[in-house]
Amino acid sequence: MGNQIEKAKARLRVVPTDYTYSELKGLLKSLGYDELSRGKTSGSRVCFMKGDCKIILHKPHPGDQMKRAAVRQVKEYLEGKGEL
Numbered sequence: 001m002g003n004q005i006e007k008a009k010a011r012l013r014v015v016p017t018d019y020t021y022s023e024l025k026g027l028l029k030s031l032g033y034d035e036l037s038r039g040k041t042s043g044s045r046v047c048f049m050k051g052d053c054k055i056i057l058h059k060p061h062p063g064d065q066m067k068r069a070a071v072r073q074v075k076e077y078l079e080g081k082g083e084l
Contacts, residue, residue, distance in 0.1 A: 005030045009084055012075050019071045020064040028055070031083055053081060 008027040012019070025035060033048040033055065048055040055077060060066050078084035 012071065012078070013084065015068060015072050015075055017068055019066050019068075021060050021066055022064055024066065024071070024074060031078075 005027070008023065008030070011023070012027060028048045029035070031050070033050045033053075036047045036049055037045070044059040044061055046057060046059055048057075055074060057070055057074070075084060
């Protein structure tokens, strides 16, 4: 499991153009973040929480591929928290 997490971190560090929401969700869950959505009215917004740390983003649709800017923001946030 630890090796998979390290591979996922390494992939996020390079900010790939084909990074998927599923990959990000798996990485964040392995880092201890919980996925929260605000029910039917939240639309595509999703929040990942860990203590007082919060990552808010939009689920990509219609596919699973994330926008590169969103991947970059998550990468920078996790680096700032010392988790990447």
